[in-house]
Amino acid sequence: MLRKSFLLVISLLLIASFALGACAPAQPAAPAQPESPAQPESPAQPSTSGESAAPAGDEDVTIRWRTRPDNQEEINVYSNISQELDSKLDGMVLVYEPGGTEGSNYQDQLRTEVAAGTAPDVFWIPGTDIADFAERGLILNISELAAQTEGFDVDAFYPGPMYHLTYNPTNAQSGANSGALWGLPRDVSTFALYLNLDLIAEAGAPDPRELAANGEWDWDAFLDVAQKTHALGSDIYGYGANAWWGPYGVWLNAAGGGFFTADRNACGLDSAASLAGLEFQRSLYTEYGVAVPYGEDSEPPFRAGKVAMFQNGRWATPGIRTVEFEWDVVELPKGPSGSQGNWLFWGAYVINAKTANPEQAWALVQALTTAETQGKVAALGANIPSRVGQEAFDAFLTFTPPANNQAFLNGLADNPATEGPLWTGSWPQFDQIMGPAVQAVLTGSRSVEDFGATICEEANKVFTP
Template identity: 25%
Template sequence: MKGARTGIIASTLALCLMSGAALAQELRVTVWTGSEAHLKMLNGIAEPFIAKHPGVTVKFETVPVADYTQKLTFQVAGGNPPDAAWMMEDAAPAFENAGLLMDIGPTVKAAEGYDFADFSQPAMALWQNGETVYGIPFSTSPFMIYYNKDMFDKAGLEDPLALAAKGEWDMKKFQEVSKKLVEANPGKWAFEFKDGEGYASRMTHAVLPPIRAYGGEMWADGQCGFDKPEAVAAVQQLHDMVFKDKTIVPPGEQGDYFSGNSAMTVNQISRASKMPEAGFKWGIAPLPTGPGGEAPVIGQAALVVFEQGKNKQLAADLVAQMTTKENVAIMAQFFPPARKSVLESDAFINSNKLVPADQMKSIAAAIVNGRVHPAHEKVPQIFAAMAPKMDALWKPDANVEEALKGVCAAIQPLL
């Protein structure tokens, strides 16, 4: 009898251990931020989910933005995808059409109090096909001009926000003030492309805002737009600023706006988290307008779940938790929301302690009026084909029009 009881106890312990092993799950969520403020916020949002799921942990894995999509692709191709991930808008069609993303629609729509209809339809366009939902946008963030007010003051210039308020902040003024900025601030640059990667991983982010300001587009409806007059004029201005005016950080040089070496850069509101370390007065303003009028550019990112993931249903539940109204409102301090109720609230305008309300209003207006960076199911191939042609463009003696024709010749078969 004693032996029987011992056997029952041993079996029970084994079952408990097996149950505990089954419950011990780590959800891997890949992101491209290494910001301490961002990661603290994300971990705080995940805490209630962890509390509801004993034995579950959530790990936010940082992959540098310059290598992000490529490394994510390698992980998926190697059969080791994260459970969930941030995904950039330009990569979405390729992953969706390859069947790599889970339909998380049933999960989020069934979540208590979720209110899926609160997401704006334009914001969901890239992430939804009929009833199938491939991702939930957590950031619909317009590109904005970050400026160093100290450098503008030293040059005796009105800053971009003040110029925008007067209706004078356009591409012509952008070039004019850039010349004056470098004259008044020797050894500094007037402008740095996004993340200092305008000649590499951010090559489209460098040229897209001015191309749209001139009334053009990189590509649309299966047709390349780089060789159109509007795009040629826009890129020619940039080329002149790099090599003739010497106001834009050239290839091979480091501008680093955030260290005070450039007077302006383009980025999104999430980068405000870096500004307390900057050591100078700063502000945020809209992109310069141009012959094509106002043309805000929106960078979008969504949370997705991979079809091959080991814990995909649990990961879908996590995405639902992270994108509730309450959590979207928390993330709005760094990542402008796609939820209409949050975007339209006073809480959003006052959500970021680093950015004054009048500047947050500019961000909200840009979200409403902006267009997302062009996407395509063959974006990885398009970027690979573009790279050597764009390298040829950024030479002092380059013929801009011919170089852009070369870009179109390279990517048109893929479009």
């Protein structure tokens, strides 16, 4: 070997050169995503304190914002929007950073970052998390900023999300004059069933789209289609859904039940209607065995052509557009209550409580929720605009495939339950109690009666009296 001390000298030199190299400014090298805004003068990295690279202009402030994208197509759209808004909005440089996905703990990561003071200025969070973020003081109450803004109207958005976004926990008021505004909804979505038309035709089952058009699309018809397609083979499933509160909640809603009591301050899982909904769903999994076993991700088998009806939101559309079989969507079947029991899913852009530039952040939140921006996101196919209006609907219908976009709007029109946080309790904790219990029922290791007997005693603990 070379002289040992030579090695030592090299190591020391290496450390020294690292230290010096660290002082060199980052080169405006190729950005991580080629689609992201690539102005040479913008900071090559989203620096929290803005000290590592020269700011773009003398007075421009850097505003970082984040969404939870589920795939590369969404990242591209949001990057482009960021680039466009960047040139439109004066006095700020926008940096879009895609967050993690649902599977990689998006909200939890955000909480850590807000606590550490490194979170973006503006970020999107799901509707269920608004209360938790608001009550912990992680997001800014922008009602005063909004009051000073000309032409801003809370009622331009869906009332369901706005109820929660204007809820003021100090006076338990909601609405335009409640004194609270936590953010603006990015978009809304409902569930639909993605259909593998090849499988349904091969099974000789009736076309669910026709049944829905004729008003015959109910739980019995659904079970019939599921059983007929499942009969094609033991590895073919009639129905598939993923394991979270959205998919199973639908069946409870459609039976006339729900997670909570009507005033959302107690557990409603043990009502007769809720249990009936759960019972029907359990039978899909255990008695009839027509569903992809609960807990398995249903998307891979659906894409592999092994699932006839896959329940998911509009956000699944971009990914499913690449499948090789014929597909379309249909609304959810109507339950005993006469309604689909669909959800109105939503999430909102909110402002980091620790942001240095609340005004610019508010300007960005508004720009991100204009009809124009929302149309662009919707065109991608991922979601439905959150502004109420026929124009938005008409535009949405043109974003095909799927041909039957109306199915999502039908879900929206059928009195869906609004996804929402618990202002009088903790939604994350409620979910942590409800999820495993429902899972036990749907995998057959616990009876519905047993579930009904104990679930609310446990779940009611998360509500503050």
